[in-house]
Amino acid sequence: MRRLTYFVALSIDGMMAGPQDEVDFYPSSDAYNAWMLEEYPDVLPILGRRQLGLDDAANRHFDTVVMGRRTYEPGLQAGMTSPYPHLRQYVVSTTQEDLDAEVTYVREDPTALVRALKAEDSPLDIYLCGGARLAATLLPEIDRMIIKRYPVVAGAGITAFGGAPFAPTPFDLTELKTFPGGNAVLTYDRV
Numbered sequence: 001m002r003r004l005t006y007f008v009a010l011s012i013d014g015m016m017a018g019p020q021d022e023v024d025f026y027p028s029s030d031a032y033n034a035w036m037l038e039e040y041p042d043v044l045p046i047l048g049r050r051q052l053g054l055d056d057a058a059n060r061h062f063d064t065v066v067m068g069r070r071t072y073e074p075g076l077q078a079g080m081t082s083p084y085p086h087l088r089q090y091v092v093s094t095t096q097e098d099l100d101a102e103v104t105y106v107r108e109d110p111t112a113l114v115r116a117l118k119a120e121d122s123p124l125d126i127y128l129c130g131g132a133r134l135a136a137t138l139l140p141e142i143d144r145m146i147i148k149r150y151p152v153v154a155g156a157g158i159t160a161f162g163g164a165p166f167a168p169t170p171f172d173l174t175e176l177k178t179f180p181g182g183n184a185v186l187t188y189d190r191v
Contacts, residue, residue, distance in 0.1 A: 151182030
């Protein structure tokens, strides 16, 4: 069965973005950036892939992306209605109008969608792309978390599971990769 993987950037204090959705404060090293491009080209939106010459890079981990409306919006502001054309794209929102035939807009509970996607026969997993509220809703379905930990304290902002009720959910740390400059990538699998 395929896994739903929450692939998310977090500050030391657990913020995925600043109070106004800022994400430009994350420091990184050349070694970290090179590793991310080599290991996870699938998570880059098309604009980033083009700028880095990765248009034709093969998907290594994911063939599907699920995101919320707020995660989808920055691409729209840049004129992209299909930010991940190299993946099957699902936008979960009750308010987002349909804008692109390459994107499936999901108006109902995303749990049923994720369960159907997980049951598909594919060697690649499902990328849960940001969206703190969506991640909180889908926490019971998340099989793996890949946390890109950045060496900075945000002080305030949006947590990884915004609005989630108190519900301790155990995961095992199954891999840890560190980089010069303090970046770390932690992989957690559901117990």
